[in-house]
Amino acid sequence: MSPPAIIAPSILSADFANLGHDCAKKMEQGADWLHVDIMDGHFVPNMTIGCPVVSQIRGCVDRPLEPGSKGTFDCHMMIMEPHKWVKEFQKAGCDLYCFHYEAAVSSVAATDPTDKTTTERTSPRALIKYIHEEGMQAGIAIKPDTPVDVLWDILDSPDHTERPDVS
Helix, strand or coil: CCCCCCCCCEHHHCCHHHHHHHHHHHHHCCCCEEEEEEEECCCCCCECCCHHHHHHHHCCCCCCCCCCCCCEEEEEEECCCHHHHHHHHHHHCCCEEEEEHHHHHCCECCCCCCCCCCCCECCHHHHHHHHHHCCCEEEEECCCCCCHHHHHHHCCCCCEEECCCCC
């Protein structure tokens, strides 16, 4: 038997002038999670929101009672340096921190946005462990052109995998 479907509308479709209200309304209408796309303008060409906005909408949506339950903020991190932002997004209210494999293997393992000295490369497995240590579920995403084979060695680690495709 397959697991139950999870309804997780993207907040990119919301009215940003009424974002908190729209997010709360989606939950009232039956959404399980909210999919929060975080884009930095470098990993992908678009820019969206950051920690302050996540924190504001978190105040409008009840926290999940257990990992992966109703109210989960699934933050899809389309950013160049996913290791640097784990703590900040955890503080802002992220429940599931889903980073891109491609960004992880090409970035440094700094754990603070102001760290300019770390040169050690990010290991996806180590990043998943770090996300778990910070009290969040960990997800890993791959771009459509990335072969799924890159995930075989770490599939025992993440709580969530994703291969997004926008059409």
